[in-house]
Amino acid sequence: MKSEADLTRFQLIWLLIAQALAIFPLFFYLPKWLPVIWFTTLAWRVQVYRGVWPYPASIIKTGVAFGCLGLLLLSYGFRVNVGSMSTLLCFAFVLKLMEVRKQNDLYLVIFVAFITLPLLFLFSTNVLAGAYVAFCFVFIMACLTAVQHNRHKRFMFPAWVNIKVIFQALPIMVLLFVIMPRLNPLWNMPSLQKNASTGFSDSMSPGSFSELIKSSDIAFRVTFDTNRHGDIAVPPKSEWYWRGLVLDHYEANQWTPFHRGWMNREKVFGADRPPDEWELEALNQLREYRYSILLEPHNYRWLFSMRVPFSADTGIGEVTFTENYLVKSPVRVNRRIEYSVTSSPDYSLAKYTLSNRDVGINTQLPDDGNPKARELAASWRRQNLSSFDAVQAALSFFQSSFTYTINPPPLGMDSVDEFLFDTQKGFCEHFAGSFVFLMRAYGIPARVVVGYQGGELTQSGYLIVRQSDAHAWAEVWLAGEGWVRVDPTASVSPLRIDQGFTETLSGADASMYWGGGFSRLYYSLQKNLDLFNYHWHRWVIEYEDKEQQKFLSRLLGGVDAWRIAVFLLGVSGCLSVIYLWWGGVRAKKKYAYPVDKHYQVFLAKLSSVANGSLKIEKGDTPTVIADKAVQVFPYHQRLIRDITHLYTEICYAGKAELLPKLHESVRQFKVLHLKL
């Protein structure tokens, strides 16, 4: 639509409001100079409108544009990422404001707003962002409406219109959201600005967990599903060990996954279940747990599962199984994903033997260092302890005089020795690391497992696992039993395992973790909010192919294209009819003459009381009706005549000012106790 008219004051104000709302939240994520540019432009535009300043000359505009490009380079260099692209778009959006004179220019700015506004979702996906964008959308559409009508007296009019429009559009939007197929990315986009990956990294050294443990960020959420008996089985707390990564190489005080050469970094099996040759079998079907995990992005490939996963399924492609009974994602987890796993703690394996190579890997230790620890292991060996007894000996050694704290003193070169014999203060990673060291020194294959332990069961039955639940424990190989989980931390601080991390802390540790009462309040508030957030993420943010197909096949009995098309057409057809009816029929009712409304009330009262003795024909004029009514109700002649007179005066003589009188008379008539 061509519209060469100048912008009116209202249109300009609407435009400024829409633009300000659309870019405001981005200011938090983009360089700090952007708001300055915006504000300057805004001030200039207002001055132009007031006629104080002229439109900027093209040389100034060019200069400003290049200046902004320069600032962009200063902030981002030549990196092409979401930040730099958004900034470019934003300042183009802002500077365009200077050029807006005609109504056609307004459309261009509005279209840029349509692209700028959803950029917020790249930075934030919470409910508030969603609500905010919906709110802004009303104003952007209001801008368009402000051009399309001639009533410029009522400033808020475009907003009211659009609030109505958007409420009517919501059902269709929900329908589209549920139905429209999701495609895979069409091409690679510049990556999101990710702050360093959250969670732990793929190595563990003393102290590497300490920051993590202070964080109350959510790592993942677990929902337990019904198992094959139809029960929702929640495993006991002692089973809440979420395995993420196995560290089986020790070097320079650091545990890392064993580097298995470039050919086969780690034996990985495709498919959504463990390889058949393991002949893995669940022994106790009652202890089979099915659960789905909504994992926050951590930028690594490992996923978390309980021991031992029998099958796993994810929407992002096939899950892979490693030989350490871990599940892995085929791609890095850089967005929230959901996957489901079936696990059982009671299982049998075809063979309970380790290959020589695996024994070698799992008993590897550096050639020197930590002599005291080695000596301790050697003393057990001299006592001829069995593997099982050696484990017990190590655990009772930890029980004797160790303290659990998240503020351990720093350790030097021989960190295992210093921890075991000097400081004796530490948390999971110290215990697990030194325990595995002792086991290996003794000759038992052992390894460190990192992941999360525990979680917080919410009232609605799902488990929140936070970064503070990060944990490290050990697995030792016992002949005839296979890999057995040993948690040395549990023997020092059993509460840590039974009650979860936050309840274990006391005194100084607790106050440090909580940061006072206010934080506690915040924490409980956060807990309630999380329930909402959980559903928001599960049903809105993560509504992907898998859920969509599940939902659609339940709704439509299938996900064939024709079913979707028929459903879409059917529902949108119904909605259209409803809307048309609203616009037509309902409007008629709403705008029916008020005078008729009152008169109808009068007629309704008459006919309900007269109970058939008053016969009103179709063509009867008000006067005829009045004559008939007076015959039936002679005592109320005056009122009946009054009402009829007022009605005819208003209708046929246009005396609208009599309307309140009619209203009053009809009201009087309505409360009469008419008797035949």
Add this chain to the structure above:
Amino acid sequence: MSIQTAMQARFFRWIDKHVPKVTQHTLTLHNVYVFPSRLGLAYLLVACLVWVLGTNYQNNLILAFVFLMISVFIVSILHTFLNLNRISVRYTGASPVFVGDTVEINFELAADKNHYGIKARWQDESRWSSVDVVAEESSVYVRKAAISVPMQAKKRGWVKPKRLLLESYFPHGLIRCWTWLNWDVHILVYPKPVEVPEPESIVIAQAGTDNHPVSGGEDFSGLRNYQSGDSLKKVAWKIYAKGKGLYTKEFDQQVSKELWIDFDSIVAPNLELKLSGVAYWIMRYHQQGVDYGLKLANQAFQPDSGDEHMHRLLTAIATFDYS
């Protein structure tokens, strides 16, 4: 281009068959057309762009935003249609104009709910008129709005306006909703006044005895009291009508001349310009407030004055057909 023209011609033939020529139309599903505007197509394109953004980042909220854009578009179709639906358009007249002037053809729009941003123009005209049909006061039950749509008057005579285009983009400009209306309306266009030499007035001898020799004098010298015997034709009837008594008009010379515009005596190169010349002198005499008559080919209008007389004469020359 020729295909487009042909298509358009076809479309208008169809329109003419389906939209009767009347003086009142009511817009319904049957005569209102709806299609995305150019802005609407651009909007869909932007939605596609945002959809690509959402798909490539696998961001459900961005996709939800796209779906909101699309559903607003769909709802906008209905709103735009309802904004033009159920409006009654009634022709309320137009004042006659001269060729070359702009005739404002008046319509009244009536509806029982508010309608916004309704624009109208004549086919082949570029000027739009725009109006909102809203209730000014709560006591008005039927919303009414007057709109006058300008049309260039190109030739004299009874002119039938072409089709009236009524359209609306409300609320968002994304959808164009329009209708073509045919009207049983005739607008009178007078010839454009063009100055020509003054036509020779016809001197008519007064019926009677002596006092109207056929010669120059025409000067009206004054009034005197009526005496019996004076010619009734010389009575100043206007003064008598005002109740001031009976007077006789006195002329210096006993000759009189009546102003007659004789079509044949107009000096102009062709018929149309001759008519323009007549129009000029009609206007001129009308402004002077004198009595004047008109002799056309086969009809004559007795000298008179006043607006009605002027319009009668102008109508005569506007509809004059030489053949």
